[in-house]
Amino acid sequence: MTQEINDGLPAREAALTLIDAALSRRGGLDEAASAHGFRFLEPRERAFARALAMAALRRLGPIDRALSGKLAKEPPPRVRNLLRLGAVQAFYLDVPAFAAVATTVEMTGVNKTSRPFKGLVNAVLRGLLRDGPPSDDPEQLAPPWLFTRWTAAWGPETARLVALEIAKEPATDLSLKDPALAQAWAQRLEGEILPSGTLRLARKGDVAAWPGFEEGGWWVQDAAAAIPARLLKVQPGETAVDLCAAPGGKSLQLAAAGAIVTAVDRSAARLERLTDNFRRMGLTAEVVVADAGNWDDARTFDAVLLDAPCSATGTFRRHPDVLWAARPGDVASLAGVQARLLDAAADRVKPGGRLVYCVCSLEPEEGEAQVEAFLARRPDMRLDPIASGEAGAPAASLTARGTLRLLPHQLDGGQDGFFAARFIRQA
Structure with missing residues (x-):
């Protein structure tokens, strides 16, 4: 610049x-x-x-x-x-x-x-x-304790590729209210349509001044962050709840797909932003201020999405401060919160319904380890393996277990780091 x-x-x-x-x-x-x-x-x-x-x-x-x-x-x-x-x-x-x-x-x-x-x-x-x-030595770009963790999880070469993404300024990704208009929006905004359907732009500046913002044609959402909601495969008229919903990108996806959406978050201030976005997009949702872990509501839903609180180490492309603010003890303390919320989310799923659990974390304790512990204590839930390329996820992100480990370097031009898993509640 x-x-x-x-x-x-x-x-x-x-x-x-x-x-x-x-x-x-x-x-x-x-x-x-x-x-x-x-x-x-x-x-x-x-x-x-x-x-x-x-x-x-x-x-x-x-x-x-x-x-x-x-x-x-x-x-x-x-x-x-x-x-x-x-x-x-x-x-x-x-x-x-x-x-x-x-x-x-x-x-x-x-x-x-x-x-x-x-x-x-x-x-x-x-x-x-x-x-x-x-x-730009990758072993210096990341805090040493995090680089050591990444090396232990995926090996030194992958850890280096992940760390190299830290120094890169990311593009801006948009999710479209109507995916059928992708080509038109790509021309209007001079963007590139990714295999997932996300629109990627090189332009900078105030997004509120870009074409289509005021008319509600799109919202800002990283390509990787858009994948978990797609994994739910909601159909028009199905009920869906987004737990820990703010700022609302995934709730918007569910509503744009035709679901009857309930958005739950403990932060009233953050839900104001969600409400503003729904208003701008011309979509509707029931908005509830509550802790998802003890929400006093007996309803169950066809589709449940839990984007759980986490260390957020996968968001370093747009929020590099998370790497330097995080501490080793954060991962362990958040793992307990995630387990509690996962059990609460499972209780919200109708028999035969779907649950997607995701975190914008690169740490296995917040992803893969949560899945195994959850399945061990919840015999009513079974893992629903994700197919290669499903929801536009890079093929390299699919694990042998049928979950997604989305790493920043796996998409040309980069993406946020995410983990996602899908479950079915047994009838």
Whole structure:
């Protein structure tokens, strides 16, 4: 992204805030981007600030390794983040090297905590520039503990291919309200129709200004995220419940296919976004604010979808902060939540009905291990194997067990990491 030097310090200070929020687990990058001060920036400044922060997070590992070779001891967090910001401008965005250094040094001087480090920041950044950009070593792109886990799960070569996707800026994927209009939308939006039916676009900017947004022709949804709802194969008039439904992309899929949809989520605020999307798309759903694990409703459904809370490590293409905010203990703690919700979801399935369980996680404990434990304790449920290529999933994602392990590198141009399994409730 080409940027002028005069984007100024406010945008760079906002980027610094985003990086700090992402790495300190204070709500994450998206929450920080919605903060009061950030909204006062001009649209161009907001875009530049987000681009800076995202680029820094995508290459945080290689940048930090290069910085460690220049620092005798660890500086204060603000200074470390300033160095990251200067490096990412010089190496990964079209900001002239002198401007990257000069603006970073100036930012260092305006804060009393970082002011004593102006000389250090100047020297370190100039040293990095002499060395040139660090290489995108996949073993550095991911946090070491996660790379070790991925290597244990799939082997070193696949772990490297997954990690290489971290540095890549993703395209924008759209799900269409009427798939029959795919060619027309592809021409209108200058996009590519993927084998799954997802429309992939290279265009950037405010999606609300794109053709078809206001008229409800499509919604933003990653190609991999669109697969689980398709696995339910809902028919017009069937009842379907989407548990943990917000922000609603999968609920929209079910409704667009003709199902009578109930969308359940514990967050009223997140359900407001779902309701807005349904209104824009001209679709309807019953919206329920409730914890899916103890929802007080006796109904059962033809189709049940559970996109369970998880570590979200598979979403790093659009949310690289998840990799650096996650901790090893998160996976184990979330596994208990997933097991509870899976049992509750199974109780919602009519005899003969279908359940799809999915997580946007790359961790086997949240996917494959959940399936085996679930089948062991629920004799009323049987695994319904997924066929090769079903729902548009890459053939490489199909496991020997008949589940899907969707990895980011398996689709040309990338996709989110997901796990999905389908079950039938025995009559």
